[in-house]
Amino acid sequence: AALALGRLGADVVVHGRDPQAGAAVVEELSRTGADATFVQADFADLDAIQDLAVAVREETEGLDLLVNNAGGLFRNGGLTDAGVEYTFHVNHLSPYLLTTELLGHLREGARIVTTASGAHKGASLDLDRVRGADRYTGFKAYSHSKLANVLFATELARRLDTTGREVTSNSIHPGAIPGSGFSRFLPGPLPGLFQRL
Numbered sequence: 001a002a003l004a005l006g007r008l009g010a011d012v013v014v015h016g017r018d019p020q021a022g023a024a025v026v027e028e029l030s031r032t033g034a035d036a037t038f039v040q041a042d043f044a045d046l047d048a049i050q051d052l053a054v055a056v057r058e059e060t061e062g063l064d065l066l067v068n069n070a071g072g073l074f075r076n077g078g079l080t081d082a083g084v085e086y087t088f089h090v091n092h093l094s095p096y097l098l099t100t101e102l103l104g105h106l107r108e109g110a111r112i113v114t115t116a117s118g119a120h121k122g123a124s125l126d127l128d129r130v131r132g133a134d135r136y137t138g139f140k141a142y143s144h145s146k147l148a149n150v151l152f153a154t155e156l157a158r159r160l161d162t163t164g165r166e167v168t169s170n171s172i173h174p175g176a177i178p179g180s181g182f183s184r185f186l187p188g189p190l191p192g193l194f195q196r197l
């Protein structure tokens with residue numbers, strides 16, 4: 001997405017966990033003429049999200065687009081340092097925090113796009129699950145977090161509308177993407193089958 005946006009003429013702040021991978025994307029973006037920087041942040045760490053938001057505010061004069069895409073399906077559950085179930089924290093809580101931290105930095109006409117998933121359709125909101133009270137299964141936790149993405153993006157759109165701000169909020173299902181890392185924690189033969197889609 002970062003590279004595609006660069007090709008469309010955008011300057012891009014690239015977020016990730018791996019500085020080497022980030023540097024490679026920044027280098028490629030620079031070759032297309034984009035002004036690009038990398039900021040590292042682990043979405044399991046709320047302080048890192050606050051620092052990420054500060055860095056974005058310092059390095060840019062405003063944003064035309066915020067893409068909440070980091071996330072995935074994780075084999076192991078457990079609680080983050082904030083006491084929140086890991087998948088919910090990474091997939092929903094951190095994008096939620098980042099978005100609210102950057103709302104005031106979005107220009108008029110800006111878009112917020114949150115990568116959700118069709119997997120949300122099988123889920124219902126269960127706030128006990130957020131505290132890890134339920135037995136962990138990767139797909140159930142994933143579906144639940146993606147439902148939270150959809151609810152957040154939709155409610156944010158409604159609230160933005162009432163403020164009269166020209167900022168849109170949408171969630172998307174990108175489809176099943178072979179070659180992505182999404183399938184690595186699917187059980188049994190599913191990772192191999194997924195890559196052949």
Ligand SMILES: NC(=O)c1ccc[n+]([C@@H]2O[C@H](COP(=O)([O-])OP(=O)(O)OC[C@H]3O[C@@H](n4cnc5c(N)ncnc54)[C@H](OP(=O)(O)O)[C@@H]3O)[C@@H](O)[C@H]2O)c1
Binds near residue numbers: 117
């Ligand atoms: N692929 C699909 O078929 C599919 C379908 C529906 C929805 N989605 C959604 O699409 C989005 C992108 O996933 P993908 O399919 O492109 O999978 P991916 O290749 O595994 O990419 C996921 C990205 O999220 C980052 N990430 C994971 N945990 C993180 C954390 N704790 N802190 C910061 N970054 C973290 C990963 O960083 P690292 O490289 O450091 O791990 C990676 O850059 C996800 O929200 C996923 O749920 C994907």
